[in-house]
Amino acid sequence: MAPRATLPPHTPTGLLVFQPLKRRHCAECRRGPLPLLVLEDAAPRCLDCADLGHLVFLPRGDTALTRRSREESALSAVVVRFNRRKSRYERQGVLVEEAALARAEERCLADAEARRRRRVRDARRRAAQDALFAEAFAAEIRRLFPGCPADRARAIAAHSSERGSGRVGRSAAGRALTDMAVTSAVVASVRHLDTPYDRLLMSGVPRHEARRRIAATVETVLRGWTEAGLGSAG
Ligand SMILES: [Zn+2]
Numbered sequence: 001m002a003p004r005a006t007l008p009p010h011t012p013t014g015l016l017v018f019q020p021l022k023r024r025h026c027a028e029c030r031r032g033p034l035p036l037l038v039l040e041d042a043a044p045r046c047l048d049c050a051d052l053g054h055l056v057f058l059p060r061g062d063t064a065l066t067r068r069s070r071e072e073s074a075l076s077a078v079v080v081r082f083n084r085r086k087s088r089y090e091r092q093g094v095l096v097e098e099a100a101l102a103r104a105e106e107r108c109l110a111d112a113e114a115r116r117r118r119r120v121r122d123a124r125r126r127a128a129q130d131a132l133f134a135e136a137f138a139a140e141i142r143r144l145f146p147g148c149p150a151d152r153a154r155a156i157a158a159h160s161s162e163r164g165s166g167r168v169g170r171s172a173a174g175r176a177l178t179d180m181a182v183t184s185a186v187v188a189s190v191r192h193l194d195t196p197y198d199r200l201l202m203s204g205v206p207r208h209e210a211r212r213r214i215a216a217t218v219e220t221v222l223r224g225w226t227e228a229g230l231g232s233a234g
Contacts, residue, residue, distance in 0.1 A: 015077035017052065019092055020044070021084070036079065036095075047095075052077060055095035065101075065108050066094055073100035133175070134161045140182045147225035148186065160185040190221045 017036050025032030026046035036057075038050040047053045057079065058069055070076045073096040080089040096104075137157035141148055148156075171181065191197045195214035201207065 015052070015075075015095075017047070017077045017079045017095055018044075019079060019081040021082055038077075052095060054097065056098045056101055057093055057095055058101060059093040060091055061093075062108075064111070065104055068104035068107050069096040069101045070094060072103045073097045076100075130161060134158045136177060137161055137182065137185075140177045140179075141186055144179060144182055145186060145222065145225035147227060152189075156185055156189045159189070186225075187218060187222070190218050194218070194221050 015038070017038055020034060020037055023033035024037055024044045026034060026037070026049055027040075027043035028045055028049040031046050031048075034044060034046050036047055037044040038047065038052065039045075040050065047055070052075070055073075055075065055077065058066060060066065075097065077095040079092045079095060081092050082088070083090050134154070134157045137160070138150075138153040141153040141156055142150065145153070191211075191214060195217045197210055197214045200210035200213060205213070
């Protein structure tokens with residue numbers, strides 16, 4: 001078999017190293033069977049005789065690492081194996097200098113570290129945006145309900161603007177801080193904290209009936225919060 005003769009045109013040029021399918025021995029030092037060989041004048045040679053013995057094998061799979069290893073390596077070779085079923089050579093990996101591989105790994109790690117730092121920065125920026133949004137939300141609550149205690153307004157705003165919560169603060173209306181969105185967040189809070197609503201639900205009272213029973217209480221609390229601001233700072 002003379003593999004080079006059957007190499008398809010798209011096979012990468014440069015040094016080629018073969019993973020032989022048959023038991024082959026080095027034409028020069030007679031060592032074998034060889035796991036990897038180079039063909040020189042159609043005769044197999046071991047990597048040592050071909051002066052490639054110092055290279056290390058990097059299996060295919062990590063594109064960035066492969067590309068960088070070859071960039072870093074003064075001498076490199078592509079390792080191919082013949083696929084009988086498909087009648088073509090397939091890349092198995094590359095042979096590169098060990099120091100080049102180490103440098104390439106460092107560059108890839110540095111990239112991973114850079115990506116990690118960027119994720120941290122993004123998360124921090126989102127948290128800052130969330131904090132700003134919650135602040136604006138709380139300010140709107142205090143504008144509509146001046147009597148609502150400041151820490152309560154902050155708690156309502158934080159709760160309803162939690163990322164990924166699907167709560168009103170995350171909705172389009174909530175982000176636009178419409179009066180209705182702000183009010184519905186406040187009503188939800190009052191319902192759960194200032195009325196027996198949750199207890200009613202737990203005891204089996206249907207939701208609409210529970211809401212009907214607490215409506216007056218909710219109304220009273222909201223009126224108190226709306227009016228308190230008129231006479232005092234709240
Ligand atoms: Zn040899």
